[in-house]
Amino acid sequence: MDATFLEQILIIFALSIGALALCYRLKMPGIVAFFLTGIIAGPHGLGLITNRADVEILAELGIIFLLFTIGMELSLKSLLEMKKGMLTGGVLQIGLTIGVVAVIASAFGLAPPEAIFFGMLLAHTSTTVMLTVFQHRGEVDTPPVRLALGISVLQDLSTVPMILLVPMLGGMGSAGVVPSLINFGIGLILLGVVTVSALWVVPRLLYRVASLRSRELFMITVITLCLGTAWLTSRAGLSLALGAFLAGLIISESEYSNAALSSVIPFRDIFTSFFFVSMGMLLNTGFFAAHALPIVGLIIGIIILKAIIGAVAVIPAGVSLQNMILTGLAIGQIGEFAFILSRSGIEYGLLGPDLEQVFLAVSVGTMTVAPFVIASAPRVTSAVRRLPLPGWLKARDAALKVAPANGPKKGHIVIVGFGPMGRHVADAARSTGVPYMAIELNPKTVREERKKGEPIFFGDAINESVLANAGVEGARVVVITIPNAATARQVTAIARKMNPKCAIITRTRYMEDSLSLYTLGADEVICEEFETAAEVLMRVLIKYPVPKTDIDRLVASMRTDRYEMLREASEQVPSLRDIELHLDNAAISIVRVEEGAPIAGKTLAETNLRQKYDVTVLAIRRGAETLAGPDGGTMIEAGDLCILIDAGRGNGEISPLFRRRSDAVSSSSPKNQSEQT
Known part of the structure; x- marks a missing residue:
C-alpha cells in the first residue's frame, strides 16, 4: 500500500474524531462533521489531501x-x-x-x-x-x-x-x-x-x-x-x-x-x-x-x-x-x-x-x-396562529367533536394523550369509578376509541379552548402522557394557569427535562429514565439474599433523594410518599370505610384509634369534600376515605374496623390474627 494513501486516510480519521466530538457537543448531526472534515482537509481548506x-x-x-x-x-x-x-x-x-x-x-x-x-x-x-x-x-x-x-x-x-x-x-x-x-x-x-x-x-x-x-x-x-x-x-x-x-x-x-x-x-x-x-x-x-x-x-x-x-x-x-x-x-x-x-x-x-x-x-x-x-x-x-388563517385551517387545532354533553366537568381526570400510558390511566380510572376525559391528537385513535364509548375527543392540548372543552378548570388531576418534552412543558404551563388547584402529573423521558416541568407547575414528574433504573436496581437485588423490606426502602430512598432535589429546586411541596420516608417507624395508608363497618357512625374520639392502635387520621375524603386535620368530634361515615399514619407498624391490626362486620369478625379471629403476625 502506498504510504501517502495511508497517510491521507489517517488524516481524515483524525480530523473526523475532532469534528464528530464538536458536533456532538453542539447537538449537530454526524454528517455535518464529515462535511467539515472534507472542507478542512480539502484543496479549498488546509490542502492536507x-x-x-x-x-x-x-x-x-x-x-x-x-x-x-x-x-x-x-x-x-x-x-x-x-x-x-x-x-x-x-x-x-x-x-x-x-x-x-x-x-x-x-x-x-x-x-x-x-x-x-x-x-x-x-x-x-x-x-x-x-x-x-x-x-x-x-x-x-x-x-x-x-x-x-x-x-x-x-x-x-x-x-x-x-x-x-x-x-x-x-x-x-x-x-x-x-x-x-x-x-x-x-x-x-x-x-x-x-x-x-x-x-x-x-x-x-x-x-x-x-x-x-x-x-x-x-x-x-x-x-x-x-x-x-x-x-x-x-x-x-x-x-x-x-x-x-x-x-x-x-x-x-x-x-x-x-x-x-x-x-x-x-x-x-x-x-x-x-x-x-x-x-x-x-x-x-x-x-x-x-x-x-x-x-x-x-x-x-x-x-x-x-x-x-x-x-x-x-x-x-x-x-x-x-x-x-x-x-x-x-x-x-x-x-x-x-x-x-x-x-x-x-x-x-x-x-x-x-x-x-x-x-x-x-x-x-x-x-x-x-x-x-x-x-x-x-x-x-x-406565530402562525396569530396570522389571519382560513377557518378550516384554524379548526384543525380545535376538537373534531365536542366532549359529550354528559361528560365530567368537575373532580375528574384529564388525560392528555391516549397512547399506551394514557390507556392504562383510563382503565384504572374506569375500574375504580373515577370520571375522566381524554384528549388525543391522532384522529384515527379518537375515531376508534369513541366507537368503544371512551370519553375522548380530538384536539391539540396546547390550546386553552381544547383544555377548557375537557373541563380542566374543574379537574382534580391532569395527567400528561405525551412523550414530546416541548409540548408537555406548554400543556403543563397552560393547565396550571387555567387551574391553580389541580394536581398535574407529567411524564418525561429524561431527567434533564424534569426541573423545567416542576418549575412550570407540575406536581409530579414521572421520569422514564430514572424509573427504569430504579426498577432494574430492584430486580437485581431480588436475585440476592436481601430482605424485600430493605430493597423497598433503598429504592424508595433513591427515588425521594432524586425527586426531592428537583422539587426543592422548583419550590414544590413534598408529597405524602416523601413524608412517609422521613418517618422511620410510620406508614401512610388510605382506607375506605365499608358499609356496616364497626367504625362507621362513630366519632374519632369514640374509636380511640390513637390510644389503642397508635394510628392518627390525617384527613377524611367524603365525596367532593376533604376534611383536613379532623378533631375528635368528627363523625366517620360509610364510604369515607381515611388517610392514616400508622406509627405502630403492626402494634395493632386496624383493618377489621373499616370492613363490614361479617368480614371484620372473620379477619379478627385468633387464627387469622396469628397468620398475620
Whole structure:
C-alpha cells in the first residue's frame, strides 16, 4: 500500500474524531462533521489531501453500500405496507417540490431540464439528520415524527426512479434522447430481473451458503452480490448506486436479510463517511465567501419553501396545525440522497460547476441548522396562529367533536394523550369509578376509541379552548402522557394557569427535562429514565439474599433523594410518599370505610384509634369534600376515605374496623390474627 494513501486516510480519521466530538457537543448531526472534515482537509481548506481520486474511490464504495443497506432495510413488501398518510404526503411533497422549484429556477434563467433536476435535488430530506435530532429529543414515536420519517423514506426511494430519469433529462433537446429512452427501458427490465431473483434465485443461493455455516463465506457472498449487481447495471449504462439498491431489494426478500445487513453495516458506516468527506472537499470556501449573502438567503428561502410544501402535503392526513408545521420544518433540510443524485446530474451536464457549489453550500447549511429549525416549531406555531388563517385551517387545532354533553366537568381526570400510558390511566380510572376525559391528537385513535364509548375527543392540548372543552378548570388531576418534552412543558404551563388547584402529573423521558416541568407547575414528574433504573436496581437485588423490606426502602430512598432535589429546586411541596420516608417507624395508608363497618357512625374520639392502635387520621375524603386535620368530634361515615399514619407498624391490626362486620369478625379471629403476625 502506498504510504501517502495511508497517510491521507489517517488524516481524515483524525480530523473526523475532532469534528464528530464538536458536533456532538453542539447537538449537530454526524454528517455535518464529515462535511467539515472534507472542507478542512480539502484543496479549498488546509490542502492536507493531495490525491482526491483515492478518496473518490472509497466514496464510491460508500454510495454502493449505503444504497445496498437501504434496499435491504426497506424491501418490496414494506413499500406495499406504507400507510396511506405517509404515501400520499410523500408523493405530494415530492411532486410539489419539483414543480415549484422548477418554476422558480426557470424564472431565474435555468433551462427546463436543469430546473427540473434542481427540484429533484431539493425534494430530498435527510432521514439520518431527522432521526438524530428526534432521537435526542425522545420524539421518534410521536405521530408527526413518524409521518415526517415516512415521507423522508419515500423520498429516499424516489432516488431510484430519479436516477433513471436523469439521462432522459440530460438528453432533452438533443439526439441523446433515444439512448436515454433505451437506458430507461433497460432499467425497467432490470427491475423485472430483481423481482425474479428476489423470489426464486437469491433465497436458494443464500440457503446453500448458510447451510455451510461459514461466517466468512456468507459475508463474502453478500458483498459479491452487492458489488456484482452494481457492476452489471453500470455495464448496462446505468449507475452503480441503482445496482446496489436493486441488490439490496433482492436480498431483502430472503430470510437471511437480517444476517446480511449486520455483515454489511460496518462497511457502510466506514465508506459512507468517506463519501460525505469527499463532498465536503468539493465545497469551494472562496466561492462561498464571495457569495455568502445570496447563499444564506437561499438557505433561509429553501427551508421556508420546503416547510410550507411539507405542511401542505400532509393536509390530507388530517393532522393538526401544530403537527403540520413540525412535519414541514422537519423535512426543511436537503438530504444525503440528493448528493448521490447530484453525481448523476454532473455526469449528464445538468449541474454545472457554479450550480454545484451553490447546491453543496446550501445543502450543508440546511443540514447544519436543522436541529435549531426543528426546535423552533412551537414558536413558529404560535406565530402562525396569530396570522389571519382560513377557518378550516384554524379548526384543525380545535376538537373534531365536542366532549359529550354528559361528560365530567368537575373532580375528574384529564388525560392528555391516549397512547399506551394514557390507556392504562383510563382503565384504572374506569375500574375504580373515577370520571375522566381524554384528549388525543391522532384522529384515527379518537375515531376508534369513541366507537368503544371512551370519553375522548380530538384536539391539540396546547390550546386553552381544547383544555377548557375537557373541563380542566374543574379537574382534580391532569395527567400528561405525551412523550414530546416541548409540548408537555406548554400543556403543563397552560393547565396550571387555567387551574391553580389541580394536581398535574407529567411524564418525561429524561431527567434533564424534569426541573423545567416542576418549575412550570407540575406536581409530579414521572421520569422514564430514572424509573427504569430504579426498577432494574430492584430486580437485581431480588436475585440476592436481601430482605424485600430493605430493597423497598433503598429504592424508595433513591427515588425521594432524586425527586426531592428537583422539587426543592422548583419550590414544590413534598408529597405524602416523601413524608412517609422521613418517618422511620410510620406508614401512610388510605382506607375506605365499608358499609356496616364497626367504625362507621362513630366519632374519632369514640374509636380511640390513637390510644389503642397508635394510628392518627390525617384527613377524611367524603365525596367532593376533604376534611383536613379532623378533631375528635368528627363523625366517620360509610364510604369515607381515611388517610392514616400508622406509627405502630403492626402494634395493632386496624383493618377489621373499616370492613363490614361479617368480614371484620372473620379477619379478627385468633387464627387469622396469628397468620398475620
